[in-house]
Amino acid sequence: MDSQLLPTAQLDILQYLYRFRFLNSSQLQRLLTHNNIRLTNYHLKNLITHNYIGKHYSRSLGLANIPAVYYLSSGSIKVLSDSPNFDKRALKRIYREKIRSQQFITHCSFVAEYFLYLRGESEKSKHTLHFFTKTDLLAHPYLIHPLPDAYFARVDITDNTKRYFVEVVEDSSPRFALRKRIEQYCDYIDDGKFTEATGHDFPTLLFICPGYASLIYLKKHIARIYEETSLDQIEIYIATKEQAFAGSWEKIEAEDD
Numbered sequence: 001m002d003s004q005l006l007p008t009a010q011l012d013i014l015q016y017l018y019r020f021r022f023l024n025s026s027q028l029q030r031l032l033t034h035n036n037i038r039l040t041n042y043h044l045k046n047l048i049t050h051n052y053i054g055k056h057y058s059r060s061l062g063l064a065n066i067p068a069v070y071y072l073s074s075g076s077i078k079v080l081s082d083s084p085n086f087d088k089r090a091l092k093r094i095y096r097e098k099i100r101s102q103q104f105i106t107h108c109s110f111v112a113e114y115f116l117y118l119r120g121e122s123e124k125s126k127h128t129l130h131f132f133t134k135t136d137l138l139a140h141p142y143l144i145h146p147l148p149d150a151y152f153a154r155v156d157i158t159d160n161t162k163r164y165f166v167e168v169v170e171d172s173s174p175r176f177a178l179r180k181r182i183e184q185y186c187d188y189i190d191d192g193k194f195t196e197a198t199g200h201d202f203p204t205l206l207f208i209c210p211g212y213a214s215l216i217y218l219k220k221h222i223a224r225i226y227e228e229t230s231l232d233q234i235e236i237y238i239a240t241k242e243q244a245f246a247g248s249w250e251k252i253e254a255e256d257d
Helices: 008-020 027-034 037-049 075-082 088-099 103-125 175-191 194-196 210-227 240-244
Strands: 052-056 067-070 128-133 150-155 161-168 206-208 236-240
Touching: 008 027, 008 037, 008 052, 008 067, 008 075, 008 103, 027 037, 027 103, 037 052, 037 206, 067 075, 067 088, 075 088, 088 210, 103 128, 103 150, 103 161, 103 240, 175 194, 206 210, 206 240, 210 236
Parallel strands: 161 206, 206 236
Antiparallel strands: 052 067, 128 150, 150 161
């Protein structure tokens, strides 16, 4: 089926799954601003019929009320490849989406949920939100690699813009990996690629942790090396997932002598 023949809502679903990779039906309903989940499910069913998307769903005891999770399937590749807006590298990975780990799926779903939260908060405060997922960021070679989980900018009514990189920490992230990621950011700040390419100051760095154990470790590590590295040139905030949704962030600064 040609992409031009697909209803707008179904094209939107494909685009959202391209950007966020894994989304449940509740998230898709909110992203599409459908008043009724049945309308969302109607479009999802049609896309599944044509093998444009797949889904993970369990009827096991205790899981029956958990919404199905959707992802792009191989049938979507031809539809999306007709447009220059989709990165060919991202389209190739669609063949492997079905076998992604539960941890990866949960991670992607969290990023989408955080976007929905930011969108709602921005509407309340009359900010304009520009949000880029890791897939969106593939088009920008000057960014740190591995790419951050998200980059977003919020513009207030006075046209003042604040920019952020988002790093979502996993439960399974070993401490050496956290230290390595901080080291990568130090190198990235030092080389000045972001400011050179965009003309903007380096974004505020947001770390979202699964719980207090990783938060405390990361906070202490950054505070310890803060003044000895280029981290003192930027603002860094940290929060657990629950705190992030409550807007309760803690700024990290050099540890007290």
